[in-house]
Amino acid sequence: MADHIPKENPEDDLGFGPQPVLKSQPLLNKDGSVNIRRTGIPFFNTADNYHSLITMSWAKFWAIVLSGYLVTNLIFACIYVALGSTSLDGHSGPTMVDRFQDAFFFSAQTISTVGYGHISPQGIAANTVAAIESMMGLLAFALATGLLYGRFSRPTAKIIYSNNILIAPYRDGGKGVMFRLANLRRNVLLDLEIEVIFSYNELVNGKPTRRFFQLELERKAVSLLTINWTVVHPLDENSPLHNMPPQEMEEKQASFSVLLKAFDDTFSQTIHSRTAYRHCDIVWYAKFVPSFDRDEDGRIVFDLSKIGSYEGVSG
Numbered sequence: 001m002a003d004h005i006p007k008e009n010p011e012d013d014l015g016f017g018p019q020p021v022l023k024s025q026p027l028l029n030k031d032g033s034v035n036i037r038r039t040g041i042p043f044f045n046t047a048d049n050y051h052s053l054i055t056m057s058w059a060k061f062w063a064i065v066l067s068g069y070l071v072t073n074l075i076f077a078c079i080y081v082a083l084g085s086t087s088l089d090g091h092s093g094p095t096m097v098d099r100f101q102d103a104f105f106f107s108a109q110t111i112s113t114v115g116y117g118h119i120s121p122q123g124i125a126a127n128t129v130a131a132i133e134s135m136m137g138l139l140a141f142a143l144a145t146g147l148l149y150g151r152f153s154r155p156t157a158k159i160i161y162s163n164n165i166l167i168a169p170y171r172d173g174g175k176g177v178m179f180r181l182a183n184l185r186r187n188v189l190l191d192l193e194i195e196v197i198f199s200y201n202e203l204v205n206g207k208p209t210r211r212f213f214q215l216e217l218e219r220k221a222v223s224l225l226t227i228n229w230t231v232v233h234p235l236d237e238n239s240p241l242h243n244m245p246p247q248e249m250e251e252k253q254a255s256f257s258v259l260l261k262a263f264d265d266t267f268s269q270t271i272h273s274r275t276a277y278r279h280c281d282i283v284w285y286a287k288f289v290p291s292f293d294r295d296e297d298g299r300i301v302f303d304l305s306k307i308g309s310y311e312g313v314s315g
């Protein structure tokens with residue numbers, strides 16, 4: 001690398017320190033999550049349960065809720081059957097399958113405090129179990145309601161980024177590193193600020209070390225995100241990427257970490273978004289195609305499907 005490279009700032013290392021990238025394992029994943037596998041955590045660890053339940057995917061969340069509901073009713077159905085045929089009054093059939101089916105649906109009615117009245121508990125044992133199940137049902141549904149509210153009310157950013165980062169023409173015969181982003185929601189984002197950290201492996205005293213540089217951007221902030229924002233880092237003589245060829249970027253496992261902060265006027269809170277680009281995501285000598293047009297009335301029409309569309313240009 002040339003002598004013009006700016007001095008590295010230790011505060012730009014994203015908390016990873018000088019740990020190098022090995023075997024093409026990025027420090028930051030494309031979705032913004034940290035690529036670290038944690039060990040040494042107890043199997044029954046309750047410290048992270050709430051965070052996990054409100055941040056996991058909706059499919060996984062509903063799978064856990066429905067599985068818990070089903071398993072709980074199965075357990076209580078087994079208890080009612082084990083108490084004997086006289087524990088439930090009003091069951092419909094003499095066989096074990098009929099008794100278990102009646103016990104299961106009685107459990108579902110009890111845990112939700114519906115109580116249709118067709119089947120009722122008999123004896124102190126069955127009534128005690130039904131009372132305990134009813135209390136557990138109230139607590140469980142209150143907990144599920146709180147988790148649903150937490151998932152819906154949690155302020156999150158839905159930012160869509162271009163799939164690739166481009167080396168594109170920039171101003172009077174120059175070049176720039178560019179990528180695009182847009183808000184996937186219809187709400188308005190205010191006071192956006194962005195940081196792009198460029199990092200690569202370097203041998204220091206024979207030991208691989210990760211170096212981090214905060215890139216100077218054409219524009220680090222915008223007041224209002226209405227359509228897309230093309231983020232540009234000029235490839236001038238002050239850039240750490242100046243004259244770095246594709247082969248060198250691949251050898252040094254170069255990557256770009258993107259950190260975005262904005263104010264969401266819907267939640268009236270600050271939101272954050274992250275993504276990362278690796279050396280294999282770079283498209284050399286290309287430029288983005290326009291992602292918006294105008295309709296017959298002159299109104300801007302923004303096509304989100306074109307946020308990552310580009311075309312090649314001559315080098």
